[in-house]
Amino acid sequence: MDHAIALLATCLPFVTLSYIIVCLASPWGRCTRCRDSRRSRTCRACDGTGKRPRLGWQLYTHVRRLYRDR
Incomplete structure (x- = not known):
């Protein structure tokens, strides 16, 4: 168990x-x-583009806006 935790700590x-x-x-x-x-044109999540911002990018822009609006 100790080896798994050490491996996880080094890979994270x-x-x-x-x-x-x-x-x-x-x-x-x-x-x-x-x-x-077929319903990609009517998708509300991406407005029909097929592309969405990644979760990491959304977090980055949220933190940047919080810092800017201080």
Whole structure:
């Protein structure tokens, strides 16, 4: 059990940093509600574009707005 916790503790910063880099390099991901379906034009989540901002990008912009509006 100790080995699993140590492995998780060493991998978690790498995975987190990798996701941050992906969100900064490409903030738009595929829409999960209408991916490759016929109703993609009427999707309210992505306005028919098929692209939605990633969760990491949404958190980044939220924190940036909080800091700016102080």
